[in-house]
Amino acid sequence: MNRITEKILTIVPEAVVGTNGEEIVAIPKESFRKVAEALRYDTEEPMDFLRDIVGMDWGEEGLGTLYYLECTSTYNRITLKTVDHDRENAFLPSVCNLWKTAEIKEREVYDFFGIKFLNNPDMRRIFLREDWKGYPLRKDYDMNSNPLNMENEINADDTDEYFLNPDGKIEGRKNIVFGKEDFVVNIGPQHPSTHGVLRMRTSVEGEDIRRIDPILGYIHRGIEKLSESLTYPQTLAMTDRLDYLSAHQNRHALCMCIEKAAGIEISERAQYIRTIMDELQRIDSHLLFYSCLAMDMGALTPFFYGFREREMILDIMEETTGGRLIQNYNMIGGVQADIHPTFVQKTKEFIIHLRKVIKDYHDIFTGSVIARNRLIGVGVLSREDAISLGTTGGTGRASGWSNDVRKHHPYAMYGKVDFKEITYTEGDSFARYMVRMDEIMESCRIIEQLIDNIPEGEYRVKTKPVIKLPEGIFTSSVETSRGEFDVMIESRGDKSPYRLHYRSTGLPLVHAMDTICRGGKIADLIAIGGTLDFVIPDIDR
Amino acid sequence: MEVKKRTSIMSMKYEEFKNNDYLEEMVRQLNMDGAGIILGTLDELINWGRSNSLWSLTFGTSCCAIEFMALGAARYDMARFGFEVTRNSPRQADMIMVLGTITYRMAPVLKRLYDQMAEPKYVVAVGGCTISGGPFIKSYHVVNGIDKIIPVDVYIPGCPPRPEAFYYGMMQLQRKVKVQKFLGGINRKERKPEETEYVENTSAENKSENGRHE
Numbered sequence: 001m002n003r004i005t006e007k008i009l010t011i012v013p014e015a016v017v018g019t020n021g022e023e024i025v026a027i028p029k030e031s032f033r034k035v036a037e038a039l040r041y042d043t044e045e046p047m048d049f050l051r052d053i054v055g056m057d058w059g060e061e062g063l064g065t066l067y068y069l070e071c072t073s074t075y076n077r078i079t080l081k082t083v084d085h086d087r088e089n090a091f092l093p094s095v096c097n098l099w100k101t102a103e104i105k106e107r108e109v110y111d112f113f114g115i116k117f118l119n120n121p122d123m124r125r126i127f128l129r130e131d132w133k134g135y136p137l138r139k140d141y142d143m144n145s146n147p148l149n150m151e152n153e154i155n156a157d158d159t160d161e162y163f164l165n166p167d168g169k170i171e172g173r174k175n176i177v178f179g180k181e182d183f184v185v186n187i188g189p190q191h192p193s194t195h196g197v198l199r200m201r202t203s204v205e206g207e208d209i210r211r212i213d214p215i216l217g218y219i220h221r222g223i224e225k226l227s228e229s230l231t232y233p234q235t236l237a238m239t240d241r242l243d244y245l246s247a248h249q250n251r252h253a254l255c256m257c258i259e260k261a262a263g264i265e266i267s268e269r270a271q272y273i274r275t276i277m278d279e280l281q282r283i284d285s286h287l288l289f290y291s292c293l294a295m296d297m298g299a300l301t302p303f304f305y306g307f308r309e310r311e312m313i314l315d316i317m318e319e320t321t322g323g324r325l326i327q328n329y330n331m332i333g334g335v336q337a338d339i340h341p342t343f344v345q346k347t348k349e350f351i352i353h354l355r356k357v358i359k360d361y362h363d364i365f366t367g368s369v370i371a372r373n374r375l376i377g378v379g380v381l382s383r384e385d386a387i388s389l390g391t392t393g394g395t396g397r398a399s400g401w402s403n404d405v406r407k408h409h410p411y412a413m414y415g416k417v418d419f420k421e422i423t424y425t426e427g428d429s430f431a432r433y434m435v436r437m438d439e440i441m442e443s444c445r446i447i448e449q450l451i452d453n454i455p456e457g458e459y460r461v462k463t464k465p466v467i468k469l470p471e472g473i474f475t476s477s478v479e480t481s482r483g484e485f486d487v488m489i490e491s492r493g494d495k496s497p498y499r500l501h502y503r504s505t506g507l508p509l510v511h512a513m514d515t516i517c518r519g520g521k522i523a524d525l526i527a528i529g530g531t532l533d534f535v536i537p538d539i540d541r
Numbered sequence: 542m543e544v545k546k547r548t549s550i551m552s553m554k555y556e557e558f559k560n561n562d563y564l565e566e567m568v569r570q571l572n573m574d575g576a577g578i579i580l581g582t583l584d585e586l587i588n589w590g591r592s593n594s595l596w597s598l599t600f601g602t603s604c605c606a607i608e609f610m611a612l613g614a615a616r617y618d619m620a621r622f623g624f625e626v627t628r629n630s631p632r633q634a635d636m637i638m639v640l641g642t643i644t645y646r647m648a649p650v651l652k653r654l655y656d657q658m659a660e661p662k663y664v665v666a667v668g669g670c671t672i673s674g675g676p677f678i679k680s681y682h683v684v685n686g687i688d689k690i691i692p693v694d695v696y697i698p699g700c701p702p703r704p705e706a707f708y709y710g711m712m713q714l715q716r717k718v719k720v721q722k723f724l725g726g727i728n729r730k731e732r733k734p735e736e737t738e739y740v741e742n743t744s745a746e747n748k749s750e751n752g753r754h755e
Contacts, residue, residue, distance in 0.1 A: 129645065143679075146645070189647065192599050192627075196603065223677070225680070226677065241604060244603070303614065310611075326700060536603075
């Protein structure tokens with residue numbers, strides 16, 4: 001038992017430490033706030049990064065949530081659990097004044113499970129229509145209860161908040177998002193530069209942004225609910241379609257989680273292949289980021305540059321995996337097929353080529369006066385805000401928050417290769433851009449260290465035809481192209497998961513738009529959104 | 542004067558298309574009404590222009606949109622075929638390419654965008670999700686095929702389709718545009734019921750004849 005668990009037990013002696021799968025500390029909901037505050041403001045090891053809030057439906061036991069916490073200095077992790085036994089009127093205390101990211105994560109839990117969070121100022125639905133009936137991720141949800149509604153949706157301008165009266169009664173009040181005096185511009189969902197179907201209701205005063213209210217769910221496909229009726233090998237198919245620019249990494253995370261739970265050891269060859277593929281995917285994604293950012297800002301030539309090199313990566317991947325964008329390559333126990341005979345040769349040639357042309361990239365865009373003026377000093381996100389908002393990946397690293405999962409919680413071959421974690425301290429759009437450009441070169445370095453040493457062996461170990469996981473809760477995390485991606489599986493010993501949750505890398509990024517853009521110019525909105533580099537299908541899941 | 546039986550486009554030979562039968566059927570039905578020499582000739586000219594400059598509305602909701610971007614880049618270069626101009630406003634677009642899953646929340650938006658487009662307009666459904674719901678067919682929030690909401694002209698299957706598949710689908714649309722009646726075809730009177738019956742009968746006969754030949 002580690003120090004943090006001991007500390008929790010001294011505060012709340014009735015807390016239960018569960019060791020089914022991973023260590024989870026169950027805390028009664030009455031004392032949950034006390035524990036959360038104590039952990040957040042701990043003097044030695046403050047748990048200042050809330051990785052995720054996962055809503056759960058435990059049937060008879062009630063509705064509850066899991067809180068995944070991490071300390072940004074020691075990188076220790078802990079998972080808390082709290083339950084409300086009343087399924088009809090589930091209330092839990094909000095933690096949104098301790099971690100800002102909880103504002104939007106609690107909305108997600110409310111949307112899917114109907115758990116209301118006391119003192120969260122914004123208890124609206126987030127992914128589903130405001131007139132949606134029922135809570136789809138509950139086990140007793142009737143899948144046919146909401147037929148297709150072709151009426152245009154009207155969004156409310158106020159939100160609900162629930163709070164506890166001094167005499168112990170729960171009451172509600174309305175908070176105003178946009179008042180009568182606000183001039184609201186609607187951006188999206190059909191907008192070419194929001195990287196998908198993001199919709200932002202933006203209130204402006206002249207050219208200055210006063211508030212951004214992101215409206216999500218235009219590509220919410222209910223992947224988490226769908227996965228509950230699929231077997232484990234089948235669930236893999238969904239991961240590639242979450243963040244399609246991190247297809248390999250997403251699938252890697254889920255495979256790792258299942259392998260860890262089922263106790264499958266994969267061969268070193270598969271580890272090497274997975275790591276190389278992950279890094280190729282990262283380069284691919286960052287090249288697309290470069291192309292799209294330039295295109296969003298009105299420069300078309302870099303788009304052609306970026307796609308020229310991207311096609312080379314797609315060729316390399318296609319030869320081995322058979323797919324261009326969605327590869328479905330990682331499997332439980334290894335990878336689907338052995339690498340193509342020319343894979344090593346082509347990858348090496350590509351890296352040599354990329355090192356040569358990357359100068360052109362910088363000449364044409366990074367050095368351009370227009371790009372520099374539009375990026376430097378614009379959209380600054382401080383380190384504290386980045387941590388509180390949970391903006392992992394390049395966005396967090398541009399603000400000086402060292403959060404690379406590959407470095408701090410190494411998986412696959414990352415523990416054995418030498419690479420630098422790129423961090424900047426400015427936190428502006430330009431730093432966010434440079435982090436990604438530098439990461440391309442770091443990824444090249446990682447591949448170079450591995451590509452010649454791929455050991456012989458089998459690429460896939462034999463697994464049982466029907467994979468069943470032992471009971472318990474299992475997690476794994478990887479660094480995708482745009483941040484920390486976590487998989488959480490709760491297993492009841494069946495061949496399909498009881499609950500499968502993915503941490504969206506983009507949700508905190510979209511949430512951060514409001515903090516970053518407030519007070520900025522509306523003309524910078526698209527450039528800031530471009531440097532944050534979110535992918536909407538990953539947010540909506 | 543009648544609509545040309547074999548619709549030719551620059552990019553690909555007629556024989557190389559795998560599904561010519563539906564187009565031949567379309568031409569046959571169009572020819573039943575006949576076409577005036579002047580209007581017919583004008584039609585051919587206009588359709589030649591229209592089919593070679595199809596402006597699409599960028600409507601990418603998920604993965605397929607990235608492949609569409611690859612189509613626009615140098616390697617696949619869709620400018621060769623005349624549909625490189627993408628419009629961000631439905632008012633300026635000839636066709637809507639639905640790239641990616643359509644969910645319940647998006648469905649009214651898609652319908653609205655379609656309604657905002659000017660006639661004549663076309664719909665291309667790209668990817669498994671738009672055709673049937675794809676891997677998410679059992680979901681509580683996914684429309685099982687956009688043909689439930691708007692009429693679809695061309696389906697391009699794949700998850701996501703390869704750029705070559707995009708081309709094939711787009712060429713099919715070009716051929717479809719080429720056989721349409723631009724003038725006089727749109728506001729024409731509705732047929733009397735007995736005439737439609739006749740059409741159905743003859744097409745059925747035709748089919749059985751074709752079957753015998755094979």
